[in-house]
Amino acid sequence: MTARSALRRYMLVSFLTWLPVGLMVATMVLLMTARGLSLAEVGLVVTVFSVVTATLELPTGGLADVLGRRVVLAVSAAFTVAALALIAVSTTFWMFLISGVLKGVARALSSGPATSWYVDTLHGIEGRDADLRPGLARGGAMxxxxxxxxxxxxGGLPLLAPAQVIFPLAAPPLVGATAAAVLLVVVLIAMPEPAHARRSLPGVLREVPGTVGAGLRLAAGAPVLRRMTAAAAASGVVLCSIELLTPGRLAELAGTAERGSLAYAVVSALGFASSAAGSALAPRVARLAGGSARGSARGSAGGAIAGTVLAALSVGALAATAGLGGPAGLVSAGLAYMTLFVGLSVAGLLCLEMTHNAVSSAERTTVTSTSSLSLQTGGVVANLTLGALAGQAGTGVAWAGAALVVLASALLFVRMPAPTGSSRSAAPRARSHSG
Incomplete structure (x- = not known):
């Protein structure tokens, strides 16, 4: 396999992994409420999904490091197929709750294996000093x-689905299940891993706790990884502040909940497009910040600072314009939202590069799962504080608080220490396939 072939496969898998998630964004809550769930029950389903995902992040990351990236990502795709197919036919709270559990398992399993596979494959082709930045940028963009x-x-599928054949709001999860089935086939065919000795399932499971423990000790002991974990928590705070407060703000600006829902779908799509642009721009931002064409730690840290500051200023703009109404408020909110995702994507991509440069293959997915868990933890903290703050003092004050948290996190990238010790030691080639 060549580096170009590995990149194409990584981009395809990255696209197919997140397509089912995107298909569900606009209609998930509407589908549950249309099937009779109260908003409290919807919130409980989402909470169960988050708890399952957070609980399994580290064990599934360790499983991918022990058993292999391909098999774990394939199992994730299978769980996604089952979850979305169940959502399409669910009619009760308990059915939706089970689907939330299945989705949580799928999300935890998918956290990191594809990127780890690409990094390991590129290291095998070009060596440990391979430039990760361009490939990671294209994967993030996809x-x-x-x-x-x-x-x-x-958002458009329910309008096209024939009501006499299918419940319109069930169309997105059915198409998402189909996309996940395609992902399953692609993973099994397009993600070859080096052959490894057959091992029993109990033997594999016995290795997972040790791998998780080693990854946690590494994340806590390596200065670079400690900073990356803290930065992920700050990103979780700002992302939660956006997801929690933006829909209500747009509904207020648009005049009705229905118009607000449409505005949120459009703004979300623009935000995702801006995120893709940020991923594509990240290598150039890092070079302008002092790096080289073949990434340097200085350039990555400088680019992360630039992206983080841009994100903080964008959330600050949301706070400053929270009092505007009508078209001016809608346009300003949309522009701030887009700029925010450019900044977050630049910083996130460069943090991912620094993380992968600081670990070996043996604990790669476990460490990236640690970052994902930290991001979700930041989101939980924001959920518990920013909603109450917005209710007491207003949306603008809550966004201002989130902006300060993100701005402070830019200090994490100042004088970034060089990776040392085991976090820079090359993994034995026998374990480059992670298991």
């Missing part, structure tokens, strides 16, 4: 493109 295409398609 994820954002998938979300953008998915949210637009998911």
């Amino acid at each position: 994820e954002s493109v998938a979300l953008c295409v998915g949210v637009l398609a998911g």
Whole structure:
């Protein structure tokens, strides 16, 4: 396999992994309420999904490092097929709750294996000093493109589905299940891993706790990884502030909940497109910040600072314009939303590069799962604080608080330490396939 072939496969898998998620963004809540769930029950389904995902992040990351990236991502695709097919036919709270559990398992399993596969494959082709930045940027861009295409398609599918054949709001999960089935086939065919010795399932499972423990010790002990984990938590705060407060703000500006829902779908699609642009721009931003064509730590840290500051200023703009009404408020909110996702994507891509450069193959997915868990933890903290703050002091104050958190996180990239110790030691070639 060549580096170009590996990149094409990684981009395709990245797109297909996030397409089902995008398809469900616009209609998920509407489908559950149309099937009789109250908003409290909808919130409980979403909470169960989040708890399952967070609980399984590290064990599934360790499983991917022990068993292999391809098999874990294939199992994730299978769980996604089952979850979305169940959502399409669910008529009760308990059916939706089970689908939330299945989705949580799928999300946890999909966190990291594709990127780890690409990094390991590129290292095998070009060596440990291979430039990860361009490939990771294109993979991140494809994820954002998938979300953008998915949210637009998911919002339009109910209008095209024949009501006499299918419940219109069930069309997006059915198409999402089909996309996940395609992902399953692609993963099994297009993600070859080096052959490894047969091992029993109990033997594999016994290795997972040790791998998770080693990854956690590495994430806590390596200065670079500690900073990346803290940065992920700050990103979780700002993302939650957007997801929690933007729909209500747009509904207020648009005049009705229905118009607000349409405005949120359009703004979300623009945000995902902006995220794709940010991923594509990240390598250039890093070079302008002091790096080289073949990424340097200085350039990555400088680019992350630039992206983080841009994100903080964007959330600050949302806070500053929270009092505007009518078209001016809608346009300003949309522009700030787009700029925010450019900044977050630039910073996130460069953080991903620094993380992968600081670990070996043996713990790669576990460490990336640690970052994902930290991001979700930041989101939980924001959920518990920003909603109450917005209710007491207003949306603008809550956004201002989120902006300060993100701005402070830019300090994490100042004088970034060089990776040292085991986090820079090359993994033995026998384990480059992670298991």
